[in-house]
Amino acid sequence: MHRVYLHPLALRIWHWTNAIGFILLVLTGLQIRYVGVINLVSFRTAVLVHAWIGFVVTANFFLWLFFHLFTDQGRNYFAELNPVKLFQGCWRQLVYYSSGIFKGAPNPFRQNIAKHIKFNPLQGLTYQMVMLAFLPLQIVTGILLWDLAGFAPIVQFLGGVRVIDTVHVLIFIVFVLYIPLHAYLAMLGRTTFEHYKAMLTGWEDEDDPAE
Numbered sequence: 001m002h003r004v005y006l007h008p009l010a011l012r013i014w015h016w017t018n019a020i021g022f023i024l025l026v027l028t029g030l031q032i033r034y035v036g037v038i039n040l041v042s043f044r045t046a047v048l049v050h051a052w053i054g055f056v057v058t059a060n061f062f063l064w065l066f067f068h069l070f071t072d073q074g075r076n077y078f079a080e081l082n083p084v085k086l087f088q089g090c091w092r093q094l095v096y097y098s099s100g101i102f103k104g105a106p107n108p109f110r111q112n113i114a115k116h117i118k119f120n121p122l123q124g125l126t127y128q129m130v131m132l133a134f135l136p137l138q139i140v141t142g143i144l145l146w147d148l149a150g151f152a153p154i155v156q157f158l159g160g161v162r163v164i165d166t167v168h169v170l171i172f173i174v175f176v177l178y179i180p181l182h183a184y185l186a187m188l189g190r191t192t193f194e195h196y197k198a199m200l201t202g203w204e205d206e207d208d209p210a211e
């Protein structure tokens with residue numbers, strides 16, 4: 001067993017700012033959508049806070065993006081282009097999470113930080129979709145909804161307010177499902193909070209190659 005430096009400081013700052021931001025966005029988003037049913041803060045306050053946190057999460061996303069574009073961390077996001085290998089890898093991981101883990105089977109995935117193999121195939125695919133598709137799309141639709149009058153020509157071009165709002169709400173639902181599932185899967189290390197500790201300190205234990 002040896003220790004590896006898994007998460008650089010910038011990544012950790014991005015992650016926890018993003019996680020807190022997302023929870024607040026979900027709460028204020030629910031308040032905006034269900035005004036009259038939920039009455040935690042006024043509609044106006046919810047809209048204002050939602051927009052401000054949205055901008056913080058957006059700026060934070062660019063921190064994440066530039067960090068991955070200009071350091072070798074981006075290599076963790078290289079996609080598996082062979083669909084058969086990708087499917088087999090994801091399937092193996094799904095079988096492990098849904099049955100193997102309960103029978104004490106070993107995790108079929110071994111990370112290799114030196115080779116930038118940090119994510120298991122299922123994680124890799126999920127993080128690619130979340131960070132490179134859902135989050136950017138949510139940012140763009142959020143900014144358009146923030147100033148409908150100012151962005152009127154773009155909003156019209158994209159099909160109108162209903163289309164933009166529907167996309168924003170659908171991705172909101174994706175994130176509401178993603179966050180608890182992601183937080184749960186992150187508990188499936190050798191110990192419950194091994195991955196959480198690593199996301200706080202940067203360091204994690206890794207098996208020696210021969211083990």
Ligand code: HEM
Nearest residue numbers: 011015018019022127130131135179182183186195196199
């Ligand atoms: C309550 C909220 C959250 C908790 C408790 C949490 C927890 C964690 C933990 C423990 C890890 C490290 C282990 C792993 O890679 O699985 C991690 C990684 C990650 N999380 Fe989260 N997370 C939360 C919210 C989010 C949100 C909202 C997003 C994106 C929208 C996100 C995106 C990521 C990504 C991309 C990584 C991989 C980072 C890397 O190693 O490069 N997380 N999360």
